[in-house]
Amino acid sequence: MHCLRFDGTFVTWRQVARRALLQGLAPHQLQWQDDEAAPGLFDQPAERTQEPSGRLRVSPELLELLESAAQYRGDERWSLLYRVLWRFVQGERSAVLAGDPDGSELHRRLKAVRREAHHLHAFVRFQPCVAPAAPDFVAWFEPAHDILAAASGHFAERLGKHSWLIATPRDGVYWDGQRLQHERHCPAQWQDWAQHPDDSGQALWRAYYGSTFNPARLNRTAMQQHLPLRFWKNLPEGPLIPQLMSEARAGAQRDGQARVLAGRKGKRIARMNEGDALRPLSGISGSDAPDLPR
Structure with missing residues:
Protein backbone atom coordinates (compact mmCIF):
# COMPACT_ATOMS: atom_id res chain seq x y z
CA MET A 1 0.00 0.00 0.00
CA HIS A 2 1.40 3.37 -1.03
CA CYS A 3 0.40 6.33 1.16
CA LEU A 4 0.38 9.51 -0.90
CA ARG A 5 0.50 12.66 1.22
CA PHE A 6 -0.19 16.06 -0.30
CA ASP A 7 -1.41 19.51 0.75
CA GLY A 8 -5.11 18.90 0.15
CA THR A 9 -5.44 21.03 -3.00
CA PHE A 10 -6.58 19.81 -6.38
CA VAL A 11 -3.52 21.26 -8.10
CA THR A 12 -1.16 19.18 -5.97
CA TRP A 13 -3.41 16.11 -6.12
CA ARG A 14 -3.32 16.30 -9.90
CA GLN A 15 0.49 16.30 -9.88
CA VAL A 16 0.67 13.35 -7.47
CA ALA A 17 -2.01 11.48 -9.41
CA ARG A 18 -0.08 11.96 -12.63
CA ARG A 19 3.04 10.44 -11.10
CA ALA A 20 1.02 7.50 -9.77
CA LEU A 21 -0.55 6.89 -13.18
CA LEU A 22 2.82 6.94 -14.92
CA GLN A 23 4.12 4.44 -12.35
CA GLY A 24 1.17 2.17 -13.13
CA LEU A 25 -0.21 2.27 -9.58
CA ALA A 26 -3.80 1.00 -9.50
CA PRO A 27 -6.41 2.61 -7.22
CA HIS A 28 -6.42 -0.30 -4.75
CA GLN A 29 -2.68 0.20 -4.21
CA LEU A 30 -3.03 3.78 -2.99
CA GLN A 31 -4.10 5.54 0.16
CA TRP A 32 -4.61 9.29 -0.13
CA GLN A 33 -3.89 11.56 2.81
CA ASP A 34 -4.23 15.33 2.67
CA ASP A 35 -2.77 17.74 5.21
CA GLU A 36 -6.03 17.85 7.22
CA ALA A 37 -6.04 14.11 7.94
CA ALA A 38 -4.21 12.60 10.87
CA PRO A 39 -1.57 9.95 9.97
CA GLY A 40 -2.69 6.39 10.56
CA LEU A 41 -0.83 4.10 12.94
CA PHE A 42 0.49 1.83 10.21
CA ASP A 43 0.82 4.36 7.41
CA GLN A 44 4.08 4.25 5.53
CA PRO A 45 5.13 7.27 3.44
CA ALA A 46 5.64 6.65 -0.23
CA GLU A 47 9.24 5.99 -1.16
CA ARG A 48 11.00 8.75 -3.00
CA THR A 49 11.60 7.58 -6.53
CA GLN A 50 12.85 9.15 -9.69
CA GLU A 51 10.24 11.29 -11.44
CA PRO A 52 8.57 8.99 -13.99
CA SER A 53 8.67 10.01 -17.63
CA GLY A 54 5.90 9.76 -20.17
CA ARG A 55 2.82 11.56 -21.39
CA LEU A 56 -0.82 11.26 -20.41
CA ARG A 57 -3.72 12.49 -22.47
CA VAL A 58 -6.74 13.51 -20.41
CA SER A 59 -9.55 15.65 -21.75
CA PRO A 60 -9.96 19.16 -20.25
CA GLU A 61 -13.63 18.32 -19.66
CA LEU A 62 -12.71 15.41 -17.38
CA LEU A 63 -10.21 17.51 -15.43
CA GLU A 64 -12.88 20.16 -14.98
CA LEU A 65 -15.32 17.56 -13.63
CA LEU A 66 -12.71 16.18 -11.24
CA GLU A 67 -11.74 19.64 -10.02
CA SER A 68 -15.36 20.47 -9.24
CA ALA A 69 -15.94 17.13 -7.52
CA ALA A 70 -12.80 17.71 -5.43
CA GLN A 71 -14.70 20.45 -3.58
CA TYR A 72 -16.93 17.79 -2.01
CA ARG A 73 -16.17 16.91 1.61
CA GLY A 74 -16.72 13.24 2.22
CA ASP A 75 -15.26 9.76 2.42
CA GLU A 76 -12.96 8.68 -0.40
CA ARG A 77 -12.73 12.28 -1.50
CA TRP A 78 -9.52 11.77 -3.45
CA SER A 79 -9.58 8.03 -4.04
CA LEU A 80 -12.82 8.29 -6.03
CA LEU A 81 -11.26 10.92 -8.28
CA TYR A 82 -8.22 8.76 -8.88
CA ARG A 83 -10.37 5.69 -9.56
CA VAL A 84 -12.36 7.59 -12.19
CA LEU A 85 -9.17 9.00 -13.69
CA TRP A 86 -7.44 5.61 -13.72
CA ARG A 87 -10.36 3.91 -15.44
CA PHE A 88 -10.70 6.72 -17.97
CA VAL A 89 -7.01 6.53 -18.88
CA GLN A 90 -7.34 2.73 -19.20
CA GLY A 91 -10.04 3.29 -21.81
CA GLU A 92 -13.17 2.90 -19.65
CA ARG A 93 -15.03 6.02 -20.71
CA SER A 94 -18.09 4.76 -18.83
CA ALA A 95 -16.37 5.75 -15.57
CA VAL A 96 -17.78 9.29 -15.93
CA LEU A 97 -21.31 8.26 -16.88
CA ALA A 98 -24.22 8.44 -14.45
CA GLY A 99 -25.09 4.78 -15.12
CA ASP A 100 -21.73 3.61 -13.76
CA PRO A 101 -21.28 3.14 -9.97
CA ASP A 102 -18.25 5.46 -9.86
CA GLY A 103 -19.79 7.86 -12.35
CA SER A 104 -23.03 7.95 -10.39
CA GLU A 105 -21.21 8.89 -7.19
CA LEU A 106 -19.16 11.47 -9.09
CA HIS A 107 -22.29 13.16 -10.43
CA ARG A 108 -23.98 13.03 -7.01
CA ARG A 109 -21.04 14.93 -5.57
CA LEU A 110 -21.04 17.42 -8.42
CA LYS A 111 -24.72 18.09 -7.75
CA ALA A 112 -24.06 18.64 -4.05
CA VAL A 113 -21.23 21.07 -4.85
CA ARG A 114 -23.39 23.04 -7.27
CA ARG A 115 -26.18 23.24 -4.70
CA GLU A 116 -23.81 24.50 -2.03
CA ALA A 117 -22.50 27.16 -4.42
CA HIS A 118 -26.13 28.25 -4.90
CA HIS A 119 -26.52 28.42 -1.12
CA LEU A 120 -23.48 30.68 -0.93
CA HIS A 121 -24.95 33.06 -3.50
CA ALA A 122 -28.38 33.01 -1.88
CA PHE A 123 -27.62 33.16 1.83
CA VAL A 124 -24.52 35.31 2.21
CA ARG A 125 -25.44 38.56 3.97
CA PHE A 126 -22.91 41.33 3.47
CA GLN A 127 -22.95 43.88 6.26
CA PRO A 128 -20.97 47.08 6.90
CA CYS A 129 -17.88 46.81 9.08
CA VAL A 130 -16.54 49.88 10.87
CA ALA A 131 -13.45 48.28 12.42
CA PRO A 132 -10.12 49.95 11.52
CA ALA A 133 -8.50 48.50 8.38
CA ALA A 134 -11.54 46.32 7.73
CA PRO A 135 -13.11 46.05 4.24
CA ASP A 136 -16.33 47.89 3.42
CA PHE A 137 -18.49 44.79 3.87
CA VAL A 138 -18.08 41.47 5.64
CA ALA A 139 -20.00 38.18 5.73
CA TRP A 140 -19.83 34.92 7.66
CA PHE A 141 -20.79 31.64 6.00
CA GLU A 142 -20.54 27.97 6.95
CA PRO A 143 -20.53 25.87 3.76
CA ALA A 144 -20.83 22.09 3.78
CA HIS A 145 -18.27 21.79 0.97
CA ASP A 146 -15.16 23.66 -0.15
CA ILE A 147 -16.89 25.89 -2.69
CA LEU A 148 -15.75 29.31 -1.49
CA ALA A 149 -12.76 29.82 -3.79
CA ALA A 150 -14.62 28.73 -6.93
CA ALA A 151 -18.00 30.37 -6.23
CA SER A 152 -17.14 33.72 -4.61
CA GLY A 153 -16.19 35.44 -7.88
CA HIS A 154 -19.94 35.94 -8.29
CA PHE A 155 -19.80 38.75 -5.72
CA ALA A 156 -16.84 40.51 -7.32
CA GLU A 157 -19.04 41.19 -10.33
CA ARG A 158 -21.91 42.46 -8.19
CA LEU A 159 -20.11 44.65 -5.65
CA GLY A 160 -17.80 46.47 -8.03
CA LYS A 161 -15.04 48.52 -6.40
CA HIS A 162 -16.25 47.96 -2.84
CA SER A 163 -13.92 45.84 -0.72
CA TRP A 164 -15.41 42.84 1.05
CA LEU A 165 -14.59 39.52 2.59
CA ILE A 166 -16.33 36.23 3.31
CA ALA A 167 -14.99 34.24 6.23
CA THR A 168 -15.78 30.59 7.04
CA PRO A 169 -14.59 28.23 9.78
CA ARG A 170 -11.98 26.93 7.31
CA ASP A 171 -11.06 29.36 4.56
CA GLY A 172 -11.77 32.93 3.50
CA VAL A 173 -11.78 35.27 0.51
CA TYR A 174 -10.96 38.98 0.39
CA TRP A 175 -11.80 41.31 -2.51
CA ASP A 176 -9.88 44.61 -2.43
CA GLY A 177 -11.77 46.08 -5.38
CA GLN A 178 -9.47 44.63 -8.03
CA ARG A 179 -8.17 41.24 -6.94
CA LEU A 180 -9.68 38.25 -5.15
CA GLN A 181 -7.47 36.71 -2.48
CA HIS A 182 -8.24 33.23 -1.17
CA GLU A 183 -6.75 31.91 2.07
CA ARG A 184 -7.11 28.17 2.73
CA HIS A 185 -6.80 28.86 6.45
CA CYS A 186 -8.93 31.89 7.21
CA PRO A 187 -7.03 34.53 9.25
CA ALA A 188 -8.41 35.04 12.74
CA GLN A 189 -8.80 38.76 12.03
CA TRP A 190 -11.08 38.05 9.07
CA GLN A 191 -13.21 35.72 11.15
CA ASP A 192 -13.51 38.31 13.91
CA TRP A 193 -14.61 41.03 11.47
CA ALA A 194 -17.15 38.73 9.82
CA GLN A 195 -18.67 37.61 13.10
CA HIS A 196 -18.90 41.12 14.55
CA PRO A 197 -20.35 43.39 11.84
CA ASP A 198 -21.89 46.79 12.45
Whole structure:
Protein backbone atom coordinates (compact mmCIF):
# COMPACT_ATOMS: atom_id res chain seq x y z
CA MET A 1 0.00 0.00 0.00
CA HIS A 2 1.40 3.37 -1.03
CA CYS A 3 0.40 6.33 1.16
CA LEU A 4 0.38 9.51 -0.90
CA ARG A 5 0.50 12.66 1.22
CA PHE A 6 -0.19 16.06 -0.30
CA ASP A 7 -1.41 19.51 0.75
CA GLY A 8 -5.11 18.90 0.15
CA THR A 9 -5.44 21.03 -3.00
CA PHE A 10 -6.58 19.81 -6.38
CA VAL A 11 -3.52 21.26 -8.10
CA THR A 12 -1.16 19.18 -5.97
CA TRP A 13 -3.41 16.11 -6.12
CA ARG A 14 -3.32 16.30 -9.90
CA GLN A 15 0.49 16.30 -9.88
CA VAL A 16 0.67 13.35 -7.47
CA ALA A 17 -2.01 11.48 -9.41
CA ARG A 18 -0.08 11.96 -12.63
CA ARG A 19 3.04 10.44 -11.10
CA ALA A 20 1.02 7.50 -9.77
CA LEU A 21 -0.55 6.89 -13.18
CA LEU A 22 2.82 6.94 -14.92
CA GLN A 23 4.12 4.44 -12.35
CA GLY A 24 1.17 2.17 -13.13
CA LEU A 25 -0.21 2.27 -9.58
CA ALA A 26 -3.80 1.00 -9.50
CA PRO A 27 -6.41 2.61 -7.22
CA HIS A 28 -6.42 -0.30 -4.75
CA GLN A 29 -2.68 0.20 -4.21
CA LEU A 30 -3.03 3.78 -2.99
CA GLN A 31 -4.10 5.54 0.16
CA TRP A 32 -4.61 9.29 -0.13
CA GLN A 33 -3.89 11.56 2.81
CA ASP A 34 -4.23 15.33 2.67
CA ASP A 35 -2.77 17.74 5.21
CA GLU A 36 -6.03 17.85 7.22
CA ALA A 37 -6.04 14.11 7.94
CA ALA A 38 -4.21 12.60 10.87
CA PRO A 39 -1.57 9.95 9.97
CA GLY A 40 -2.69 6.39 10.56
CA LEU A 41 -0.83 4.10 12.94
CA PHE A 42 0.49 1.83 10.21
CA ASP A 43 0.82 4.36 7.41
CA GLN A 44 4.08 4.25 5.53
CA PRO A 45 5.13 7.27 3.44
CA ALA A 46 5.64 6.65 -0.23
CA GLU A 47 9.24 5.99 -1.16
CA ARG A 48 11.00 8.75 -3.00
CA THR A 49 11.60 7.58 -6.53
CA GLN A 50 12.85 9.15 -9.69
CA GLU A 51 10.24 11.29 -11.44
CA PRO A 52 8.57 8.99 -13.99
CA SER A 53 8.67 10.01 -17.63
CA GLY A 54 5.90 9.76 -20.17
CA ARG A 55 2.82 11.56 -21.39
CA LEU A 56 -0.82 11.26 -20.41
CA ARG A 57 -3.72 12.49 -22.47
CA VAL A 58 -6.74 13.51 -20.41
CA SER A 59 -9.55 15.65 -21.75
CA PRO A 60 -9.96 19.16 -20.25
CA GLU A 61 -13.63 18.32 -19.66
CA LEU A 62 -12.71 15.41 -17.38
CA LEU A 63 -10.21 17.51 -15.43
CA GLU A 64 -12.88 20.16 -14.98
CA LEU A 65 -15.32 17.56 -13.63
CA LEU A 66 -12.71 16.18 -11.24
CA GLU A 67 -11.74 19.64 -10.02
CA SER A 68 -15.36 20.47 -9.24
CA ALA A 69 -15.94 17.13 -7.52
CA ALA A 70 -12.80 17.71 -5.43
CA GLN A 71 -14.70 20.45 -3.58
CA TYR A 72 -16.93 17.79 -2.01
CA ARG A 73 -16.17 16.91 1.61
CA GLY A 74 -16.72 13.24 2.22
CA ASP A 75 -15.26 9.76 2.42
CA GLU A 76 -12.96 8.68 -0.40
CA ARG A 77 -12.73 12.28 -1.50
CA TRP A 78 -9.52 11.77 -3.45
CA SER A 79 -9.58 8.03 -4.04
CA LEU A 80 -12.82 8.29 -6.03
CA LEU A 81 -11.26 10.92 -8.28
CA TYR A 82 -8.22 8.76 -8.88
CA ARG A 83 -10.37 5.69 -9.56
CA VAL A 84 -12.36 7.59 -12.19
CA LEU A 85 -9.17 9.00 -13.69
CA TRP A 86 -7.44 5.61 -13.72
CA ARG A 87 -10.36 3.91 -15.44
CA PHE A 88 -10.70 6.72 -17.97
CA VAL A 89 -7.01 6.53 -18.88
CA GLN A 90 -7.34 2.73 -19.20
CA GLY A 91 -10.04 3.29 -21.81
CA GLU A 92 -13.17 2.90 -19.65
CA ARG A 93 -15.03 6.02 -20.71
CA SER A 94 -18.09 4.76 -18.83
CA ALA A 95 -16.37 5.75 -15.57
CA VAL A 96 -17.78 9.29 -15.93
CA LEU A 97 -21.31 8.26 -16.88
CA ALA A 98 -24.22 8.44 -14.45
CA GLY A 99 -25.09 4.78 -15.12
CA ASP A 100 -21.73 3.61 -13.76
CA PRO A 101 -21.28 3.14 -9.97
CA ASP A 102 -18.25 5.46 -9.86
CA GLY A 103 -19.79 7.86 -12.35
CA SER A 104 -23.03 7.95 -10.39
CA GLU A 105 -21.21 8.89 -7.19
CA LEU A 106 -19.16 11.47 -9.09
CA HIS A 107 -22.29 13.16 -10.43
CA ARG A 108 -23.98 13.03 -7.01
CA ARG A 109 -21.04 14.93 -5.57
CA LEU A 110 -21.04 17.42 -8.42
CA LYS A 111 -24.72 18.09 -7.75
CA ALA A 112 -24.06 18.64 -4.05
CA VAL A 113 -21.23 21.07 -4.85
CA ARG A 114 -23.39 23.04 -7.27
CA ARG A 115 -26.18 23.24 -4.70
CA GLU A 116 -23.81 24.50 -2.03
CA ALA A 117 -22.50 27.16 -4.42
CA HIS A 118 -26.13 28.25 -4.90
CA HIS A 119 -26.52 28.42 -1.12
CA LEU A 120 -23.48 30.68 -0.93
CA HIS A 121 -24.95 33.06 -3.50
CA ALA A 122 -28.38 33.01 -1.88
CA PHE A 123 -27.62 33.16 1.83
CA VAL A 124 -24.52 35.31 2.21
CA ARG A 125 -25.44 38.56 3.97
CA PHE A 126 -22.91 41.33 3.47
CA GLN A 127 -22.95 43.88 6.26
CA PRO A 128 -20.97 47.08 6.90
CA CYS A 129 -17.88 46.81 9.08
CA VAL A 130 -16.54 49.88 10.87
CA ALA A 131 -13.45 48.28 12.42
CA PRO A 132 -10.12 49.95 11.52
CA ALA A 133 -8.50 48.50 8.38
CA ALA A 134 -11.54 46.32 7.73
CA PRO A 135 -13.11 46.05 4.24
CA ASP A 136 -16.33 47.89 3.42
CA PHE A 137 -18.49 44.79 3.87
CA VAL A 138 -18.08 41.47 5.64
CA ALA A 139 -20.00 38.18 5.73
CA TRP A 140 -19.83 34.92 7.66
CA PHE A 141 -20.79 31.64 6.00
CA GLU A 142 -20.54 27.97 6.95
CA PRO A 143 -20.53 25.87 3.76
CA ALA A 144 -20.83 22.09 3.78
CA HIS A 145 -18.27 21.79 0.97
CA ASP A 146 -15.16 23.66 -0.15
CA ILE A 147 -16.89 25.89 -2.69
CA LEU A 148 -15.75 29.31 -1.49
CA ALA A 149 -12.76 29.82 -3.79
CA ALA A 150 -14.62 28.73 -6.93
CA ALA A 151 -18.00 30.37 -6.23
CA SER A 152 -17.14 33.72 -4.61
CA GLY A 153 -16.19 35.44 -7.88
CA HIS A 154 -19.94 35.94 -8.29
CA PHE A 155 -19.80 38.75 -5.72
CA ALA A 156 -16.84 40.51 -7.32
CA GLU A 157 -19.04 41.19 -10.33
CA ARG A 158 -21.91 42.46 -8.19
CA LEU A 159 -20.11 44.65 -5.65
CA GLY A 160 -17.80 46.47 -8.03
CA LYS A 161 -15.04 48.52 -6.40
CA HIS A 162 -16.25 47.96 -2.84
CA SER A 163 -13.92 45.84 -0.72
CA TRP A 164 -15.41 42.84 1.05
CA LEU A 165 -14.59 39.52 2.59
CA ILE A 166 -16.33 36.23 3.31
CA ALA A 167 -14.99 34.24 6.23
CA THR A 168 -15.78 30.59 7.04
CA PRO A 169 -14.59 28.23 9.78
CA ARG A 170 -11.98 26.93 7.31
CA ASP A 171 -11.06 29.36 4.56
CA GLY A 172 -11.77 32.93 3.50
CA VAL A 173 -11.78 35.27 0.51
CA TYR A 174 -10.96 38.98 0.39
CA TRP A 175 -11.80 41.31 -2.51
CA ASP A 176 -9.88 44.61 -2.43
CA GLY A 177 -11.77 46.08 -5.38
CA GLN A 178 -9.47 44.63 -8.03
CA ARG A 179 -8.17 41.24 -6.94
CA LEU A 180 -9.68 38.25 -5.15
CA GLN A 181 -7.47 36.71 -2.48
CA HIS A 182 -8.24 33.23 -1.17
CA GLU A 183 -6.75 31.91 2.07
CA ARG A 184 -7.11 28.17 2.73
CA HIS A 185 -6.80 28.86 6.45
CA CYS A 186 -8.93 31.89 7.21
CA PRO A 187 -7.03 34.53 9.25
CA ALA A 188 -8.41 35.04 12.74
CA GLN A 189 -8.80 38.76 12.03
CA TRP A 190 -11.08 38.05 9.07
CA GLN A 191 -13.21 35.72 11.15
CA ASP A 192 -13.51 38.31 13.91
CA TRP A 193 -14.61 41.03 11.47
CA ALA A 194 -17.15 38.73 9.82
CA GLN A 195 -18.67 37.61 13.10
CA HIS A 196 -18.90 41.12 14.55
CA PRO A 197 -20.35 43.39 11.84
CA ASP A 198 -21.89 46.79 12.45
CA ASP A 199 -25.30 46.56 14.16
CA SER A 200 -26.90 48.91 11.61
CA GLY A 201 -26.40 46.36 8.85
CA GLN A 202 -28.19 43.64 10.80
CA ALA A 203 -31.07 45.99 11.60
CA LEU A 204 -31.44 46.87 7.92
CA TRP A 205 -31.59 43.21 6.88
CA ARG A 206 -34.23 42.47 9.54
CA ALA A 207 -36.31 45.48 8.55
CA TYR A 208 -36.20 44.47 4.89
CA TYR A 209 -37.09 40.84 5.56
CA GLY A 210 -39.86 41.63 8.02
CA SER A 211 -41.52 44.12 5.68
CA THR A 212 -41.37 41.88 2.59
CA PHE A 213 -42.48 38.66 4.29
CA ASN A 214 -45.78 37.41 2.88
CA PRO A 215 -47.56 35.11 5.37
CA ALA A 216 -50.06 33.98 2.72
CA ARG A 217 -47.26 32.26 0.81
CA LEU A 218 -45.81 30.39 3.77
CA ASN A 219 -45.22 26.68 3.20
CA ARG A 220 -42.99 25.36 5.96
CA THR A 221 -41.85 22.21 4.17
CA ALA A 222 -40.97 23.98 0.94
CA MET A 223 -39.34 26.84 2.84
CA GLN A 224 -37.00 24.53 4.74
CA GLN A 225 -36.05 22.77 1.51
CA HIS A 226 -34.97 26.07 -0.02
CA LEU A 227 -33.64 27.62 3.19
CA PRO A 228 -32.16 24.78 5.30
CA LEU A 229 -32.22 25.20 9.07
CA ARG A 230 -28.43 25.13 9.32
CA PHE A 231 -28.25 28.58 7.73
CA TRP A 232 -30.74 30.30 10.04
CA LYS A 233 -28.29 30.90 12.87
CA ASN A 234 -26.00 33.02 10.67
CA LEU A 235 -28.71 35.08 8.95
CA PRO A 236 -29.47 38.54 10.38
CA GLU A 237 -33.15 37.78 9.80
CA GLY A 238 -32.81 34.28 11.27
CA PRO A 239 -34.36 35.16 14.66
CA LEU A 240 -37.38 36.65 12.86
CA ILE A 241 -38.29 33.50 10.93
CA PRO A 242 -39.84 31.44 13.78
CA GLN A 243 -41.79 34.51 14.93
CA LEU A 244 -43.14 35.23 11.45
CA MET A 245 -44.07 31.57 10.96
CA SER A 246 -45.89 31.54 14.29
CA GLU A 247 -47.86 34.68 13.38
CA ALA A 248 -48.78 33.14 10.02
CA ARG A 249 -50.17 30.02 11.71
CA ALA A 250 -52.05 32.22 14.20
CA GLY A 251 -54.09 33.89 11.48
CA ALA A 252 -51.78 36.25 9.66
CA GLN A 253 -52.09 34.13 6.49
CA ARG A 254 -55.35 35.88 5.72
CA ASP A 255 -53.22 38.90 4.84
CA GLY A 256 -51.14 39.02 1.68
CA GLN A 257 -48.45 41.15 3.29
CA ALA A 258 -46.45 41.62 6.45
CA ARG A 259 -48.33 42.37 9.67
CA VAL A 260 -46.64 45.76 10.06
CA LEU A 261 -48.09 46.78 6.70
CA ALA A 262 -51.49 45.06 6.83
CA GLY A 263 -52.73 47.40 9.55
CA ARG A 264 -51.95 50.58 7.64
CA LYS A 265 -54.36 52.55 5.52
CA GLY A 266 -54.37 51.93 1.81
CA LYS A 267 -55.26 49.26 -0.68
CA ARG A 268 -55.30 45.80 0.83
CA ILE A 269 -53.43 42.98 -0.93
CA ALA A 270 -55.70 39.93 -1.24
CA ARG A 271 -54.65 36.53 -0.03
CA MET A 272 -52.83 34.54 -2.73
CA ASN A 273 -54.42 31.60 -4.53
CA GLU A 274 -53.80 28.09 -3.22
CA GLY A 275 -51.23 27.43 -5.93
CA ASP A 276 -49.28 30.53 -5.04
CA ALA A 277 -49.22 29.46 -1.40
CA LEU A 278 -46.67 26.82 -2.33
CA ARG A 279 -44.06 29.49 -2.84
CA PRO A 280 -41.58 29.14 0.06
CA LEU A 281 -40.77 31.79 2.59
CA SER A 282 -38.18 33.60 0.56
CA GLY A 283 -34.64 34.25 1.61
CA ILE A 284 -33.09 37.45 0.35
CA SER A 285 -30.80 36.60 -2.50
CA GLY A 286 -29.73 37.51 -5.97
CA SER A 287 -31.83 40.25 -7.52
CA ASP A 288 -34.16 40.18 -4.47
CA ALA A 289 -31.45 41.43 -2.13
CA PRO A 290 -31.49 45.02 -0.91
CA ASP A 291 -28.83 47.27 -2.37
CA LEU A 292 -26.76 47.35 0.81
CA PRO A 293 -23.30 47.54 -0.75
CA ARG A 294 -23.99 50.04 -3.49
